[in-house]
Amino acid sequence: MKPDTPNAHDSQLEAAILGACLIETAAMPLVADKLRPEMFYEENHLEIYSALQSMYRDGKSIDIITVKNELAARGKLDAVGGPYELMRLSSAVASSAHLEYHVLILRQLHTRRSMRLGFQQLLGMSADESLDIDDILVEAHQLLERLESDGSMNEHLRSMPQLMTDTLEQVDARVASGSADGITGIPTGLAELDRLTAGWQRGSEYTIAARPSVGKTAFALHLARAAATAGHHVVVFSLEMQGERLGDRWLLAATRDVNPQHLKDGRLMPDELAQLREASAGLSRLPIHVDDHAVTSMDRVRSAARVLQSKGKCDMVILDYLQLCNMKSDQKNRNREQEVAQASRKAKLLAKELNIPVLLLSQLNRESDSGYSTDHRPGLHQLRESGAIEQDADMVMLLYRPAMHGKATDKKSTYPADGLGVVIVAKNRNSSTGEVYFHHNPSMTKLADYVPPMEWMMRNSK
Known part of the structure; x- marks a missing residue:
């Protein structure tokens, strides 16, 4: 991985994720709900992943040929580097063995970029005396809310056994806190x-x-x-x-x-x-x-x-x-x-x-x-x-x-x-x-x- 840069991105990591999605059918189900297109820093990688995500949600088969056709239909094929770029990405990775770990790193890099951009904007707003301080505080909380959301996109998914355990805990808490008249x-x-x-x-x-x-x-x-x-x-x-x-x-x-x-x-x-x-x-x-x-x-x-x-x-x-x-x-x-x-x-x-x-x-x-x-x-x-x-x-x-x-x-x-x-x-x-x-x-x-x-x-x- 490249050393941390002012933009906090890693082109090789992005390419490895896209390559895995192109060659293995099990890859997109692992990443589709964890990554959004804007989390890719490179513009061509953003466009390719946008096409992959759209095809996956529409239930289309994903391989080099179908992705090439999808990009062509969107008018983005030449912008991403043509069929050669898709071939290069697919040949740059052997398997999706470390895909989930790569996705975690990519999300962290995106969060770092969002932090830097957001904090820079807040710094500028704090120096603008024409802005109401309450509005600036609202912007600050909204930024933190977005960052928290990106950091825990799937943490609210629970299996049925976990849900039943959590539900019974609340039942027990109500019994413990309830008064004689049921309050x-x-x-x-x-x-x-x-x-x-x-x-x-x-x-x-x-x-x-x-x-x-x-x-x-x-x-x-x-x-x-x-x-x-x-x-x-x-x-x-x-x-x-x-x-x-x-x-x-x-x-x-x-x-x-x-x-x-x-x-x-x-x-x-x-x-x-x-x-x-x-x-x-x-x-x-x-x-x-x-x-x-x-x-x-x-x-x-x-x-x-x-x-x-x-x-x-x-x-x-x-x-x-x-x-x-x-x-x-x-x-x-x-x-x-x-x-x-x-x-x-x-x-x-x-x-x-x-x-x-x-x-x-x-x-x-x-x-x-x-x-x-x-x-x-x-x-x-x-x-x-x-x-x-x-x-x-x-x-x-x-x-x-x-x-x-x-x-x-x-x-x-x-x-x-x-x-x-x-x-x-x-x-x-x-x-x-x-x-x-x-x-x-x-x-x-x-x-x-x-x-x-x-x-x-x-x-x-x-």
């Missing part, structure tokens, strides 16, 4: 929702959708506080509200009787101020991180989550909300629906990569407001801007408050609508769907399990 994930803070979900599960994406002002953020803050109280590290990305406004809501939820209007206009009574200070001390001990950067992309969310998880400080991510994500697409002419679909897919990949639950808040369209359904109950068809949100989510929850639509009771439960919130679990990939009722105070800052009022219970027991 194996991160608690939701609502007993009925815990029973339906068994808690927020690792590697899963959850979508919580509603129309504006229904209480998506309040619901999410309740979930974050419940998870953190149970000792789990939660990261909240607030794209709509300033962090201090989230702090206001958490304080109101943790106090007994502080008037929300007094907190807003500063006319706090001494007792109210004392309650706020006491609540602040308790909330300060919770393992929650808040990012209220107004311009946030899913790549930025992933970068921040990865950094925090490396420090043991990211067990769950909450994004408020998906449609406000900054959609930075590498492809031109991508419409809004495709951009939202891409962000949703990245959220799903984030959940799987970091093995954490990811909760996405999402808007619903106006059909529920315009009387699409007689009682204004939302449905999956109202997920705004992309059906991919429903497709990617392991669970979709739709929030509904009948009192907002002038209802005296909830139609399905006949519970009094005042203070009643409904979580409609419209999709649940791993279990059943259903509805969960919760109680909220007038300011929608305190949420709890729903208990029908005594008057209603007495009236309906007759």
